[in-house]
Amino acid sequence: MSKQALYQKYRSANFEEVVGQEYIVQSIKNAVREHKVGHAYLFCGPRGTGKTTMARLLAKAVNCEHPEKAPCEECDNCIAANNGTHPDIIEINAANETHVEDIRDLIDRSKLAPMQGHHKVYIVDEVHQLSSAASSALLKTLEEPPENVIFVLATTDPQKLLPTIISRCQRFDFTKLRKDQIKKHLLDIAKKENIYLDEAAAENIAVLCDGGMRDALSIMDQCASYTSDHITAEEVDHIYGLASVEEKINLIHSIYAGNLEDILTRIKKYEHQGIDFQKFTDGMIDILKDVVIYHSTKKDKLLKLISKEQAENLSETLSQQTCMHIIEKMFDSKDKFRIATSSASCFEVICLGLAIQPTTETVVVEKRVEVPIQQKESEYVVPTVKLKEPEKPVEQSQEINEEQKPAEPIKTAASTSSNELSSDEILTLLVQCQKAIKYEDDEKFNKIHSLFDMNSKKYTSLLEETRIVASGLDCVVLATDSKVLANRMNEPK
Incomplete structure (x- = not known):
């Protein structure tokens, strides 16, 4: 017998079970309670943030027999909606039904009266994948909607939709869930499923899922299968190629010390372990950000990734300027991961560049430049006093000034040497x-x-x-x- 996935088993059955998206939940609840539900809604946001779940809850609530506490989970409409057998709640995946004939068939059926509930609700998922002809047909229906029909459009890419479709819908933007919300929900579900999940592992899963609850539950489900329902942070790191905080701190120390041999050895080990170097870079940025915050505040409650002892150790070694220099360099180099053929080689170049370019180098260069300029000026002044003919020094100074003037356009030419279009x-x-x-x-x-x-x-x-x-x-x-x-x-x- 196949096991039901956790994200399906624990899909929110009412508004109180929805994690995050507080203002959207409250807006939908008020609209249902006050009988002010619109004819079209557009739910936008990243994957796994609750768009389809909220669309189903809206469809169930508008057909509930008790709108003051909808959905009540007791009436025939709520029970049929939970079982997926309600005849007036129709879900369409626009990724599969992209042609104009599918939308026209939907429009023809929408003109019929509801069979069981109060409203016919059409949930169109991934609506941005509709063809141009299908989008135009849908637009015509949204302009003149049939009575007792509600359209709920869900998309991860609203920029591909026609602006006229967006303007005819009530738009709600779903945001990524916070890490603390995901962590708390994972621990609650693990307790219900009799799965051991330590807090460090829940924290790692919350980082991995990138704000999507469905991804978080899928990751926990996979880890539970691998570890026989005993999930630790080390197991999560091993499965998904993550490195521990200690590993990242040790690499930061090696970069600051300029120990190239240790840097190369560590990166080769990470590559052998299958470490994700983009996530590794993000983790180093978060650690250095904690160090900068601790430098200024000395408050360990503001730390998000490292402990107080680790923050004190790093702050004694690294100054705020050094931390910000490394952070800026890593942020600037993140785009290179997308076009690099090997993420390990790209990460090696980033670390080696930071190791051989200390932040104090720029200050030293400025001092070295100032001293020779003063000496040269004094050398030019002395010969001009000894010369009997005053015209030659004037010509030389004019030549020097003429040579210095073209230096400005050379810099501007270099600065505009990119291939950007005007x-x-x-x-x-x-x-x-x-x-x-x-x-x-x-x-x-x-x-x-x-x-x-x-x-x-x-x-x-x-x-x-x-x-x-x-x-x-x-x-x-x-x-x-x-x-x-x-x-x-x-x-x-």
Whole structure:
């Protein structure tokens, strides 16, 4: 007999069981209680934050026989909704039913009266994957909605929706759950399931899931299967390639000491263990952030990742300026992980660069530059007094000034050596772009990542972090959050 997944078994059955999203829960409850439910809702947010769960609770509440305490879990409508057999609650996955015929069939059925409840509720998940024709058909229905019909649209990418669809819905933005909320919920479920879960392991799972409760429950379910219901922090680190706080602190000490041999040995060991270097970098940033906070406040209650003893030890070794220097360098290098072929090699370069470039170097350079300049000025002044002809020193000083003037445009030329497009070039491209062409290109663009041809993979890998913002007959304008990637794609071939 197959076991039911934890995220399915412990899906919220009423509004009180929902974790986080307090203002959304209160808004929906008030709308149901006061009979002010709208005809269309749009739930946006990252995966695993409760969008589909909230849509089901809304559908169950509007059909409940007792709206003052909806959902009551006792009436026939609530029982049918819990069993997934309610005829007036229809769920559609737009990822599978993307064609206009599917939406038109939905619209035709929505004109029929409810069979059992008070309202017919259509939950359209991943609505951003609808085709342009299907989106237009849905828009027409949202403009003139049938009576007693409610549409609940859920999406992880609202930017791909038509602005006219968004404007006709009540929009609710779901945020990532806090780590303390996830940790508390995991410990509660572990207690109900008779699973041993220590607090450090729950903390690690809360970091791994990145604010998504469904991912957190899936991770705990997998760890419970591997460890026979006895989950510790070490087991979670081993399964998901995480490093302990002590390992990160030791590497920070090696970087500060400039011990290149120890740095390379540690990184090779981490690579052999399957450590995720992007998460390792994030962990080092969090540790250094705690050190900076402890430097200024000396309050251990503000520490999130390290203990008071660890903070005192690091603060004695590292100054605030050193910590901020390492943090800034690591933040600047995070974009390089996306385009690097080997994350281990990329992490090696980052650590070696920090180890051979101490923060005091910039101060020393400034002092060295100032001293020779003063000496040179004194050397130039003495010969001018001895010369009998005053015209030559004047010519030399004019030549020196003329040589110094071109130095400014050289710097500006270097600063503008990137491959960024100018505003005029971008406007010229946007003038010839059309929305209809953009929708067609979006559908083609989503299929690019399924190509497995090795010759085309080196180009499609660059497009994974981009999105189409405009399209024309002979141009496509892409946008990306990575400046490194943008410059690389704009390089003339």
